[in-house]
Amino acid sequence: xxxxxxxxxxxxxxxxxxxxxxxxxxxxxxxxxxxxxxxxxxxxxxxxxxxxxxxxxxxxxxxxxxxxxxxxxxxxxxxxxxxxxxxxxxxxxxxxxxxxxxxxxxxxxxxxxxxxxxxxxxxxxxxxxxxxxxxxxxxxxxxxxxxxxxxxxxxxxxxxxxxxxxxxxxxxxxxxxxxxxxxxxxxxxxxxxxxxxxxxxxxxxxxxxxxxxxxxxxxxxxxxxxxxxxxxxxxxxxxxxxxxxxxxxxxxxxxxxxxxxxxxxx
Numbered sequence: 001x002x003x004x005x006x007x008x009x010x011x012x013x014x015x016x017x018x019x020x021x022x023x024x025x026x027x028x029x030x031x032x033x034x035x036x037x038x039x040x041x042x043x044x045x046x047x048x049x050x051x052x053x054x055x056x057x058x059x060x061x062x063x064x065x066x067x068x069x070x071x072x073x074x075x076x077x078x079x080x081x082x083x084x085x086x087x088x089x090x091x092x093x094x095x096x097x098x099x100x101x102x103x104x105x106x107x108x109x110x111x112x113x114x115x116x117x118x119x120x121x122x123x124x125x126x127x128x129x130x131x132x133x134x135x136x137x138x139x140x141x142x143x144x145x146x147x148x149x150x151x152x153x154x155x156x157x158x159x160x161x162x163x164x165x166x167x168x169x170x171x172x173x174x175x176x177x178x179x180x181x182x183x184x185x186x187x188x189x190x191x192x193x194x195x196x197x198x199x200x201x202x203x204x205x206x207x208x209x210x211x212x213x214x215x216x217x218x219x220x221x222x223x224x225x226x227x228x229x230x231x232x233x234x235x236x237x238x239x240x241x242x243x244x245x246x247x248x249x250x251x252x253x254x255x256x257x258x259x260x261x262x263x264x265x266x
Contacts, residue, residue, distance in 0.1 A: 001078075003085055006040035006052055008033040013049050014042075017068045023192075025066060028264065029054075032066075037165075039089050040066075043078050053082040055090045056264060058162040061250065062090035064100040065264025079109045087113065087246065098246040101263040107242060115244035119254050122237040124217040124230055133208035136201075142173035142185065149182040150175065157196040158266075159252030166190065174209060176202035184258075186210055191261035192218065200225045203258040210259060220254035 011030050018025055032038040032054045043051035053067035064086050069078045090098055101121065102110050142150070147170070151163040169190040176184040176197060184197025186206040193210050197203035203225060211217065217235075219226050220243070230237075243254075243266060260266060 001081075002044045003081070004042055004044065006033060006042040006054075010042060010049065014052060017049070017052060017070055019068065022263075025068070028262075029066060032056075039086070041082065041085055041089075043069075043082060045073070051078040051082050053086050054264070055086045057090060057093055057095060058160045058165065060095055061097045061099070061160050062093070062095040063265050064090075064098060065262075067100070067106060079106065080112065083109060083113045096248045097250050099266060100244055101266060102242045102244050103263075104241075107244075110244050113246070115246045117242045118245050118249075119243050120221045120240045121218050121243060121260060122221055122227065122230075123239045123241065124235050124237055125215065127211055127215045127217060127235055129208075129211045129233075133212065135209050135212070136176075136205040138176050138178060138202075139174050139205055139209060140177055142170050142175050144170075146175055146182050150185050153182055153185065153198060154196060156198065157253050157256040159250040169194075174206065176206055178202070186259075188213075191265060192216065193259050194261045195219075195258035196256055197258055198256055203256070204229055207258050218260045219257050220260075222254035223257060224255070226258050 011026060014029065029040065032040040037057045038054055040052065040054040042049045050073040051069040054065050056063045056065060067079060067082050087098060100110060154166060155161060166187065169187040172189060173185060173187045175182050183199045184202030184206050186209060187194045193214060195203065195206045195210060197206060207226060207229065217230065
């Protein structure tokens with residue numbers, strides 16, 4: 001069993017690792033191999049890739065994502081080896097907080113590595129809303145003159161300094177303005193479509209906008225406003241997943257997240 005860097009040339013060798021219930025992992029793994037703040041690794045046995053995982057670093061905070069073990073190689077300690085290797089990598093990069101979103105299968109592994117649960121995400125699917133919502137006039141297309149406000153809002157909600165990560169998704173994004181102040185934003189191309197908002201009206205209107213083109217939603221259980229909105233429209237969660245942390249607790253606001261990015265970034 002060997003631990004190595006996962007390279008772009010390995011992409012075509014990992015299709016068998018695709019979990020049936022996940023989005024297509026290939027574009028994201030490909031992105032990891034081309035980005036200087038991502039550190040993807042692979043575990044090989046007899047030159048066959050049997051497991052992968054990635055550390056994504058946002059200054060002093062890291063996320064572990066796409067920790068996947070081939071079904072034929074589970075219960076062999078590979079998941080724990082991947083997790084510990086990624087922990088070692090990010091601690092060498094002076095990260096004092098590590099996050100991940102745990103599947104039911106992965107949660108016991110992460111607990112053994114010292115992670116603790118901070119909150120849970122609710123998941124909804126098969127959402128049909130064609131023509132159901134009227135979009136509020138306060139939503140406008142993002143322009144660069146709102147960059148500083150958006151950056152401040154994102155840091156307030158996430159507790160992370162990650163504007164360098166958001167920048168590539170700002171084009172095509174939307175903001176909710178109240179008296180020329182950004183109260184929320186929606187980035188359709190950032191993972192599953194990140195929505196962060198500091199007022200209920202901003203969050204709900206941006207949710208409505210997103211649901212005109214999406215049939216899924218996911219956000220922290222702490223967001224009571226979003227949860228009530230989904231239930232009032234007869235949409236029920238079908239599963240949950242735990243957000244876990246290793247290291248220093250950070251000040252972030254899960255109640256202001258109206259749709260998550262994905263399993264690799266919260």
